[in-house]
Amino acid sequence: MTSKAKISAKTISVDVAIVGxxxxxxxxxxxxxxxxxxxxxxxxxxxxxxxxxxxNGYPGAACDVQSHLYSFSFAGKADWSKRYAxxxxxxxxxxxxxxxxxxxxxxxxxxxxxxAHFDETTGRWTVRTAAGMTIDCRHxxxxxxxxxxxxxxxxxxxxxxxxxxxxxxxxxxxxDLVGKKVVSIGTGGSAIQYxxxxxxxxxxxxxxxxxxxxxxxxMSVAIGESSxxxxxxxxxxxxxxxxxxTGVMNRGWRRPPxxxxxxxxxxxxxxxxxxxxxxxxxxxx
Ligand SMILES: Cc1cc2nc3c(=O)[nH]c(=O)nc-3n(C[C@H](O)[C@H](O)[C@H](O)COP(=O)(O)OP(=O)(O)OC[C@H]3O[C@@H](n4cnc5c(N)ncnc54)[C@H](O)[C@@H]3O)c2cc1C
Numbered sequence: 001m002t003s004k005a006k007i008s009a010k011t012i013s014v015d016v017a018i019v020g021x022x023x024x025x026x027x028x029x030x031x032x033x034x035x036x037x038x039x040x041x042x043x044x045x046x047x048x049x050x051x052x053x054x055x056n057g058y059p060g061a062a063c064d065v066q067s068h069l070y071s072f073s074f075a076g077k078a079d080w081s082k083r084y085a086x087x088x089x090x091x092x093x094x095x096x097x098x099x100x101x102x103x104x105x106x107x108x109x110x111x112x113x114x115x116a117h118f119d120e121t122t123g124r125w126t127v128r129t130a131a132g133m134t135i136d137c138r139h140x141x142x143x144x145x146x147x148x149x150x151x152x153x154x155x156x157x158x159x160x161x162x163x164x165x166x167x168x169x170x171x172x173x174x175x176d177l178v179g180k181k182v183v184s185i186g187t188g189g190s191a192i193q194y195x196x197x198x199x200x201x202x203x204x205x206x207x208x209x210x211x212x213x214x215x216x217x218x219m220s221v222a223i224g225e226s227s228x229x230x231x232x233x234x235x236x237x238x239x240x241x242x243x244x245x246t247g248v249m250n251r252g253w254r255r256p257p258x259x260x261x262x263x264x265x266x267x268x269x270x271x272x273x274x275x276x277x278x279x280x281x282x283x284x285x
Pocket of ligand 1: 046053
């Protein structure tokens with residue numbers, strides 16, 4: 001089982017072809033090696049590993065799951081700088097993991113898969129890339145990710161708009177936002193991270209949302225900064241979690257007595273009635 005020697009050829013034959021060098025594809029590769037199978041290739045359309053974390057570099061980009069949980073269970077990292085690590089640190093973690101597990105020789109960069117056929121008589125796949133590679137394989141794994149492709153809404157008149165337009169996933173860092181009037185659309189995970197970063201720089205920031213989102217304080221304390229900061233944040237987090245959510249994160253957190261429950265949910269930037277009513281309802285409970 002040695003595919004590494006054959007990889008430079010335009011047509012290769014392997015046991016497993018994996019599409020994508022994000023967390024999913026890399027994990028598959030690590031587990032294949034662990035099982036003793038080195039007869040595989042990772043086909044990646046980008047020029048580097050990382051997937052969503054390679055493509056997204058907007059200001060304030062960071063994990064919104066605690067970093068000790070947002071890492072491979074078998075490749076823990078003890079020195080995350082913050083509870084919710086910034087994007088660059090996550091990218092470095094991915095790069096380090098690729099080196100640690102010696103995955104680079106298995107990856108073919110700039111290879112966008114655009115065709116795959118299964119032959120029932122041979123039980124094998126023929127996979128083709130836009131750059132002209134053909135891969136004959138027995139197993140074909142799609143780890144192509146759900147979220148790395150920017151979704152630009154079709155807004156009437158957008159094409160005629162004379163100002164700068166950018167998607168958070170394609171942030172133009174050369175464009176200076178200082179003193180500009182900015183409209184931000186959406187209040188999902190990305191906007192919630194970049195809006196606080198750009199707000200102090202711009203002249204005016206207007207945030208539009210279709211559906212109201214719950215927003216809680218970030219509480220991304222530096223790890224090891226001060227134990228009291230940590231425990232205060234943990235307590236506030238526990239209080240918030242204890243008030244409403246269920247499931248894994250709820251277990252182990254004690255629900256505080258009603259009179260001590262803080263107003264930990266804050267209204268989002270919008271003054272929409274849906275948002276306000278949710279906030280009011282929450283505060284009464
Ligand atoms: C801005 C942002 C922040 C996020 N934050 C969090 C978070 O805090 N916590 C959390 O749990 N999740 C978060 N996510 C979700 C994130 O998508 C997953 O956590 C995880 O990174 C997905 O890994 P993946 O390998 O499945 O996909 P991806 O990371 O998307 O990787 C897919 C890879 O496949 C490649 N690919 C796709 N199609 C082809 C093709 N045809 N040919 C060749 N290569 C191809 C892509 O180039 C990419 O490198 C976030 C997502 C985004 C976009």
